[in-house]
Structure formats: structure tokens, C-alpha cells
Amino acid sequence: MVTTTTARASARLSEEQLLQMYWYMLLSRRLDERAWAMHRQSKIAFHISGMGHEAAQVGAAFAINRGVDYVHPYYRDLALMLAIGITPTDFMMSLYGKKDELSSGARQMPSHFSSKALNIVSSSSPVATQVPQAAGIAFAIKYRQQMGLQDPNDETQPRLVFTTLGEGSTSQGEWHEGMNWAGVHDLPFICMVQNNLYAISVPIEEQMAVAHVADRADAYGVRGVMVDGNDVLAVYDVMAEAVERAYNGDGATLVEAKTYRIVPHSSDDDDRSYRSREEVEEWKKKDPILRFQKVLLEETILSDTLIDDYESRARDAVNKAQVEAEAAPWPAPEEAIGDVYAPLEAI
Amino acid sequence: MVTTTTARASARLSEEQLLQMYWYMLLSRRLDERAWAMHRQSKIAFHISGMGHEAAQVGAAFAINRGVDYVHPYYRDLALMLAIGITPTDFMMSLYGKKDELSSGARQMPSHFSSKALNIVSSSSPVATQVPQAAGIAFAIKYRQQMGLQDPNDETQPRLVFTTLGEGSTSQGEWHEGMNWAGVHDLPFICMVQNNLYAISVPIEEQMAVAHVADRADAYGVRGVMVDGNDVLAVYDVMAEAVERAYNGDGATLVEAKTYRIVPHSSDDDDRSYRSREEVEEWKKKDPILRFQKVLLEETILSDTLIDDYESRARDAVNKAQVEAEAAPWPAPEEAIGDVYAPLEAI
Amino acid sequence: MTVMTLIDAIREAMDEELERDPRVFITGEDVGERGGVFRATQGLHEKYGDTRIVDSPLAELSIVAIGIGAALTDLRPICEIQFADFIHPAFNQIVNEAARFYYRSNGQWHVPLVIRSPYGGGIGGGLYHSQSVEAFFAHVPGLKIVVPSTPYDAKGLLKSAVRDPNPVLFFEPKKGYRAIKGEVPDDDYTIPIGPARIAREGRDLSVFAYGMMAHYTMMAAEKVAREDGIDAEVIDLRTLLPIDKAAILASVKKTGKALIVHEDNLTMGYGAEIAAVLSDEGFEYLDGPVKRYAAPDVPGVPFSHPMQEYFMPNPDKIADAIRDLAAY
Amino acid sequence: MTVMTLIDAIREAMDEELERDPRVFITGEDVGERGGVFRATQGLHEKYGDTRIVDSPLAELSIVAIGIGAALTDLRPICEIQFADFIHPAFNQIVNEAARFYYRSNGQWHVPLVIRSPYGGGIGGGLYHSQSVEAFFAHVPGLKIVVPSTPYDAKGLLKSAVRDPNPVLFFEPKKGYRAIKGEVPDDDYTIPIGPARIAREGRDLSVFAYGMMAHYTMMAAEKVAREDGIDAEVIDLRTLLPIDKAAILASVKKTGKALIVHEDNLTMGYGAEIAAVLSDEGFEYLDGPVKRYAAPDVPGVPFSHPMQEYFMPNPDKIADAIRDLAAY
Ligand SMILES: Cc1ncc(C[n+]2csc(CCOP(=O)(O)OP(=O)(O)O)c2C)c(N)n1
Ligand SMILES: Cc1ncc(C[n+]2csc(CCOP(=O)(O)OP(=O)(O)O)c2C)c(N)n1
């Protein structure tokens, strides 16, 4: 059964936290826009965007123990990654594929995030593979606690895993099997489906015969919640509850954040064959950043001056990142052949 | 949502049909018992049994257009197969692995049923693979009807697919993906889960975190029904409704038949480590054949004489089958190497 | 004859088969209105509609299984796996199921299924949009595997695949989709699945390749002919399973030397089987070691350009490998 | 030293590793109270309890993925796939995921995972309880593949696998579980993953095998020694990936002739790679064709006894193959 929360955990967020959330959403958007521009300028070969998804991602990020709890993300999670600690330069480096790029040493395409230091687990491209892996991570957390290898109340240790994917990807058997483990073992596991209504061109009606992805939670005995993914505070609220449950050993949650990508699937895509311009325009009006801005302005947490200030900081950060990445060296060709096996001493 | 039917389609079954149903349940049981005995006598190497599942299978068989509608079964479906037209001799031949055995020319282990003539689709051992294939068959039926290749009202043509599996096998991604297609395309598809509470030794609580497999239907937008799988008429009722829906283009149904296997998983298994003898005895009391016998006796459709008569016919049929199979030749060793590719002329 | 690109030839083959046989349909991710991410099915949805050009859910094992089920009823499905890298979830359905139906049912059930998929590197796709996967499937009796390198072959072989009563994996070198052009007859024709093609006759050594590497090998052969006077025979294998042993042995009988080229990584790549055939049945023809020129044994094609170029074979590198073997 | 069966050695290795390291746990179908369908984990649930010996849902891809996830956090999972025939649903998690984590994260994340699975035919299992699947995975850099043939090796190699920071596939010849017995030291020992083992020194020719076929090949070698005076060297490969090229080449350098034996079907079986290595790097040592003795190219081991025996290699057939090559 899908439930929506009533307790407003977001009421406890400080002004500073709210402004940070705004900042990461804005920074993500500006960085993302720059990537599109760089692609049009043929500076980079590929970009896949999170534009439109920022509220879902940043709302979620602030509810977990960022940099400590495990996150197993997907390619659209730029804002989530920034909020956890991936820097604009890291991202720019991956767009170019420069030497020592953080996630993969430039072996992977951009937006295949990884940072061991931040407990961001390396992601691949085949969709949904991360979900049963994330269940395995959650299993390990519970195992360590049961075996006395980890204190369940130690906040310096990861106490849950947060994984994300698109609604289309829930069609994969991988998703089913991961959710099932999470339910059977009541794992500290949160799966957020960012439902943007399309899987590339395939609309949700051709993807599944249910109205809400969250309805599928019942099949696994996990809690299912549905939230307006363009409302960052609403996302924070449902996530905070899910996090609480995970920390308390109360089990797994499936969060469905309803949102929309306001740009094509990727820089290789042209969405005009499958989405009407009217539909896209309609959703642009529901832009999660403008919406949050309005809330913050109403509550006088933001001001017009501050908005300008944030804009110019974002612009500077993006510029700086681009300059740094452009200046960075390319990997040596032979770096293609390292790291096939971890050395035995690694254990 | 799980619904249980109220209309009693079984009220329309003739005495003759009821007796046929009784016959196939009995025949299956006696054949199955013989197979166990043959295994103990070291005449055969392996047997996997349907004992306890006869009501679920025969109730289902009589609701479909037997021998015409496609059936994609699993290894426990002996009674279902007999009701559709596989003979005791066919089965005995497969136990021995004799030449020209019907399902596979003795290439497969016993209980991997197939008969092209009866539209019983060849089954493999990896569980749940049949489910998305069955969805493909259902897709093809709908396709042929839409393309005008087949008249939807032509009863000599297959108009639905019926597939079966155990509750444990619903953990497979294959099941998820097959169910999803059935829902998205509203296919003439019926999936019956024979829930016998265990997957070999693994109890349902370690398999899934839901009370009823039928609850999972909601995740696919298909109808879910739950039925006492030891009550052959109740099974017939829910199946008849599912069949009606399929024929009318009203979509797919997931039927959960609650039952129990009253013997170990297979002749290789010893169930004492994971099931209490009390539990097994408890279920033996709910034997579906005795239960149906009682109903038929009460309604004076069966009599004690008739019971004896059926018993001796069953014994004769089983004896005859065993004699025939024992007398049949072995395959030539070189038959191992035929049938890798269908010849081009086959199309 | 019309000059067209590889992908146009593939699209035409499907268009004509859809036209010819109402049992043919296409399913896969984004094959409908979107016309496929590489545009292989562009325009087909408009022409044939929702019933025959079916956008699938994002779930490869079921794309294949739906195809198997439909094929069992004697329809003629063409399943598209968007990138070969994403065929792995369908491995069970392909290897345990599609390949075994005919054998396991003693010839009762056959599976006339085509699985099309773009494969190969050099397009900035990184580990998961660059894979070569043919070697896995070439181990599986019951499957047929086709990898065309020219528009002419692609169209004729794809038509044969659609008409074949067996499961056929049809791997398309995506780097060549638009880069490779060639003449294609205007009328209906097929090319049989099985026989390799002598792409260039030569006397000095034999080079075996397929897909994009067959294309590159032709360039390399012209180069060494021009620059070094080496006369290389180039065999475009086209069909990997069943393997055309006769053609392979005949060529090496003539030349005495063999080089196998693939962009898949070396160990247990398809070249291993050719080398094994030659080192047994062709042993007495061999005047030198059987050489394989292949990608390095690392877990994928790296994204960043310098590393990708290091990984990928190309005409120059193949020319060097030819020269080395010629000098033996 | 204690004489024990192959499966006892495997169980002991797991027991001792569970004892040694609290990060080690086991999951798979029926591994708990039931002790595994082959009894490989018998008694372990009783000893280590529900937390460490975990019955999984009936779902192989998630068995492996749970293992991967746990391994990423530096636990030491041992995942059991009940029969190798059922590893195919997990192909994506093994090939696209486990094998690539270290490379794709530039060495940040490693996956210390063991996947154990019984494989092989000759036990009346038909198409789906008899498969050999090592060839598929031997193509995948990033994986290690071990196939022991003696209790001593099995125990020592399984311990190494558990302690290895990489994903290790550990395939167990199930026909030998109780049929193969041997001495096993009483104290803790490991055998490194990688090196092949000279199971029998010989001068006339080299035979390469692994698993049940290594066992059979030893019997065949003794037979031809006795009956024909042929002195065959037998190399038990033990580790298939990484491949021990040095050992293979050294043996053929000595003997000049090579036979490779496996019960997997011929085409693109593991023997292809050995033949390919020999036909290149060992070319100058070869005094005869490189021979492969393998199962026929059909989609599976048939169930019925006469057909199964026709399909399966056995000591007599291997002895014949040795004689044929020796006579070349
Ligand atoms: C297994 C697999 N199949 C196909 C693809 C190609 N692909 C990449 S993203 C995508 C659509 C994903 O849709 P959804 O899950 O809704 O996420 P969204 O992109 O909409 O956020 C597809 C088909 C893939 N990456 N992996
Ligand atoms: C993919 C796969 N994994 C494992 C097995 C081994 N196996 C055969 S039957 C079985 C249990 C099936 O349980 P369930 O689905 O509940 O059906 P039941 O046998 O109880 O009728 C298992 C694990 C298999 N056949 N296929």
C-alpha cells in the first residue's frame, strides 16, 4: 500500500540547510546546462542530464548521512552526487575523460559515478544491476551489526544503502530480485525510483500496467511511498521517514518520486518524436528549482540579492571546473590495461 | 487485489466430467506412487513427484481447451499432463529414458514434458523460464488475431496460454518480466502458482515477504486469485473465470493454488531436515483425492464399487505402461548427436 | 544496385521481410516511434503500426523470451537488443532456452527467432556501449551467429536469418552503421548463413576477420599490398556459427600462414577456435605460427579517447600484424 | 593427513574459513538446514547459524548480486549456485558487474567474492543438470576460474579463493564429489590460484585437462603406459583464468605434442584457447597437430544412459585419443 507521510521532518531543517539544498540544486542545474552547451560546441562527445530531477535527488541526499551511508546511484544523479561531495571539477573531468578522473580514471562514460571515499558505489550502464547489489550492501550492514562487527548506533559507519533508478528500469528482473531480498530480510535499504514518465522514448503505459511504481512495494513486503519529486521538501520528508526506519531496523522502503526530465534522454537523443512540445513546456513550468526558490523567497530565507549571489557563485564554480578540466592532462594510452585484478595484498 | 470467485462454474460440470477429473487425479497418483516404488527398486534413477498437487492441476486442465490451448508446464505437472493427453506409457518411457520417448526422445530427464501435437510446450529445468515464454505465446495469439491470421472465436485454435510454476520460482526475474508483459499487453495468459510452501527446503517466509503470491498480481496490473489448491472444484471455478477472461480479451490472471507436496522434493531429496513429520501428516489428511472422492460419494456420483473399479483400471494402466516401457528399446548412442539445427526446409 | 550504408541495408531487409510475411514483427526498446536509438527501425512504426513494431519494456530477458514464445507458434520475431552490452540479462533465455528447444524436444519445437544487436567499440561508448559478445554465444550449439561487414551481406544475411527456422544472433558493427557504404541489389536476394566470403584473394598469408575488423582488414591488406608488396588473402567470416571450416582450411592450405583479427579481447575470443581448428586440421599446411591480433585482456573498452585508441585494433595496427607474420 | 572425498575437502575448507574470519558467510538455495542438495554445507548451519549460513530465495542473479554488494563492503561471501546449469540468470551480474568493478572504478572497489558451483555430466542429469560452463567465463578478464580435481587441491584452492580480493568462480566436478578421494593435510594450507600442476611427468606427449577429466586423464595415462608404453605427461590445469601459459608451453616444449581434454563441447570450449596459445607461442615446439578431445557439439548432455555415455569422455576414450596422437 502506498502511504504518504504527514509528519513534516523538513520543518526541522535549518535555514542554512535549506540554502545548501537550494545551492546544490542550482549548482547541478548550471553544471548540467554547461555540459549541454559544451556538447553543442563539440567540446565533449556525450552528456546525460539530470535536469528536472534535482529536487528528488537533493531532497533525498539531505535525509541520509551524506558521505557515510552507502549510495548506489544511476546516471541521472548529478545533483545527488554534488550534494554528497562529488565536485564540479570531478564531473567536468569525466565529461572530457581526463587523467585520474575520480569515478573511473576516465575509463567509464560520464555520469557513471563512484567515490570510495564518499561511499558512492561504482555504477555501470546496464540498468537496475545496482538494486540487488544495494540489497547486498544492506545485507552486509545488517550482518556486521548482528556479528558485532559494527555498532548499529555508530554514526560514523554506514547504516543504510540508498539506491536509485528510473521507472523503466523497474521492468528488469534485477529490480524484482533486489526488492525481494530487501523485503525478506527487512534490510536497511531505500530504493528511490525517479519516475519521469519515459524510458528514453517508451512511456510508462507501455512499461507497466500499474498507476504508480510505489504500488509494486506490496509485492515485496516493503513500504511504498509516493511523493511529488519536484517538491524538494516533500521528498526530504518521505526520505527522512524511510531513513529513520532503516536506522531503526524497521525495514526497507520504496520511494517513488514523480518527476520529469525537461531535456532529451541524453545528448544522443532527440525527444521530438515521442514527446509533444506542449507536454515538455507544461513540465518546465513545474521546474523544481523555481518552485523551491519561490518557497524560500516567501519564507524570506532567500532574497533577490542572494539569488544573484548564488547564481554568480554557481557560474564561477562551473567556470572554474571547466577551466581545470580543460587544463588537465589526458590519460596515457597504456592506462587502458591496468587494474584487471586487485593484488593479493589488497585484502 | 486478490479476489475469490463466487460464480460456481463447476456446477455446470457433467457427472461424466467429474468422474474424468477423479480418474486423472487417481491415475496420476498411482503412476506417481509406482515411480517412487521403481526408484526404490533401483529400476529408475530419478523421479520428481506431483503427489498432493493433483487437484490444482486437474481442476485447471478441465477449465482450458485441453490439447488445443497452449500449456507451458513445470516438472510437477504429471496430473495436468495426463489430463491433457500424455499417457502413462509416455511417462514411463521418460522414467527409463527409452528410445523415441515422447517429450524429448529421452534426451531430457523425466517430467520435462513436451508434446507438439497437444500444444504442450517443451520445458527445461531452470525454473520460471517458461513464464516470459508463455507471455510470448500469448502475445502471438493476440497478434494472430489482430493480424487476421486467426479467428478469435475458432475453438480449434489455441486461444490462451496456461503456464505453471512453484511459489519459490516467483523469486526469479524471469517471472517478473513475464508477468509484466502479460499485464502491459493484457494478454490471454494464465499463470498458476502451485504454492506448496517450500522450494526444496526453503520455506515461503524465506522466499518472499508477502502472505500470498496472488498479492503480487497487483504489481503487474493483472487479476490475482487465490484458491484452495486441494479442492479440485474450487480450482476449476477460478480457472474457468480466468479462461473466460482470456478468451474474451479481458487480460491475464495469476492464480495461486495453495497446496502441499506430500513427498520429498524429488527422489534425490530427504525432507526430514526441513519439514516436521507432523506437518506432513497434517497435510496428508487434506489429500485432494480423498477429499474429492468424499464429495463425489456424497453426491452419489461415485460409489464404493466404482472406486474399486477405478482403482483396478488405474493399476492396470500403470502396469501396462510399465511393461511397455520396460520392453521398449534403448535409444542408439548416436542419437545423442541429432537435432542441433532445424533444417531450412522446416519453414 | 543502389549504394547505401550498412544501417540502411539492415532497415531495408527488415522492411521487405515485414512486407513479405505477416508473421514478421519487431520488438525491442525504443524500436517504435523513436525508430531505435541507432534508427535501424526508423519509419517502420509509421508504416506497420503498433501491432508489428512493438516497444518493449526495458527488460532484455523478456524481449528474447517473448520472441521465443512467439517463434514457438511459428511467428517470425525480430528482437532488438539496444546494445550488445545489454544482452547479458538474456543469456539464460538464449543459451538455456532458444538454443536447446529443437534438441531437447527431439525436433518437435523449433525457434525461428532473430536477435539483432549493435556491437563493438571505437565510438566513445566506454565499458558498456562497446562490447563484443559473439565469443560467448559461439560456444553454444543450436545458435547461429552472423556478423556482416558490408551492406550487401547485411541485407542478404538478415533476410536469411528471418527465414531461418533456428535462433540467429545477428551482430551489427555499429561503428560501421554509417561509415560503411556499398552496393545493394534492388531486388529480393538472400545470402546463405554459413559460408565465409573471400573478400580479397591473396597468396602470402590468410587473414580471418568479421564485422568492423573485416572492413579494417581490407584496408590493411590494400596498404601492405601497396607499401610492402604483401599479397594477403582476406576472409570475411560473416557467419561465426556454424563455423566455415572448409573455407578456413582451404585458404591456409594455399597461403600457409594465418592471422585472425578481432576487436574482442584475446583470451577465449573467437580467434581461439580458428587457431584451434588450424593447429589440428590445418597443422600440415602451416608454415608459421597462427597469430591472433585482438584487443587486450581487460574488462572493457575504456571511454577516454587515448585509452580507447590504445585498446582498439585499426587498419594500421592490423597492417603491422600482417607484416610481422609475412616476415616470419 | 586424512583421506577424504572431494566434497568433504570442500566442506572443510568452508568450515575453516568461516571459523577463521567472521566476514565469511554462505548463501545459496538450500544451503541452510538442508546442507545443500549435494551436502556441501552439511552441518554448517547448525554450527554457524542463520546469520552466516543463509538460505536464499530461488533467484541466482540476486544470489550473486547480494554477494557482490556484501563483498564491496569487504565481507567475504561464498555464493553457491546449486548447479552450474543455473548460473546463466546471473551472467549479467558476473560478467558485466563482478568482473568489471575493479577496472571500472580505477581500482577503488574490489569484489572479494567466491561463487561455488557443481558442474559436469555423467550423472544422469540431462541437459540441465550436467553443464560445463567454464568456457563462457574464461573469456572474461577480471574473473578467476578454478576447477579442482583432487581433495587436496580443492581445499587449498577454495581457501585461496575465499582470501582472494577478486571474484573467483569455483567449479566443482560433481561426479567426483564422492568418487574422488585423496589425502588432505590436517593443518591450514592454501594453494595459490594460477599455477597448473604436473599431475604426471612424461616425455611422449602432453595432456591438458581439469576437473573430472583430469581425474580420468590420469587413469588413461596409466592405462596407455601399462598397455602401450606411452609416457604421457598430464597437466592438471586447476586454474583456467588466469591461464598458466608458462606451464603449458614448458610441457609441450618437452614433449612436442599436445592433447587437450574436456567434457564441455568442442567448439569454443576451453581447449580452443590452449590450442591457440600453442599454435602461436608453442609453434616451434610442435611435432604434430594440437588435438582436442571433447564432447560433441550438441546443446546438452542427453539423459538416457546410452546417449549420455556416447556424449561423455571417459578414461578409455581418452586413452584412445592419447594413442592416436602418440602414433602421429
Ligand atoms: C540493461 C539495459 N538495457 C538498455 C539500456 C539502454 N538504456 C539506457 S537508459 C534507458 C532508459 C531508462 O529509463 P528509466 O529507467 O525510466 O530511467 P530514465 O532514463 O528515464 O531516468 C535505456 C533503455 C541500458 N542502459 N541497460
Ligand atoms: C534457475 C534454477 N535454479 C535452481 C534450480 C534447482 N531447483 C529445482 S526445483 C527447485 C525448487 C522449486 O521450488 P518451487 O518453485 O516452490 O516449486 P516446487 O518444487 O515446490 O513445486 C530448485 C531450487 C532450478 N531448477 N532452476
Ligand SMILES: [Mg+2]
Ligand atoms: Mg524514466
Ligand SMILES: [Mg+2]
Ligand atoms: Mg514450492
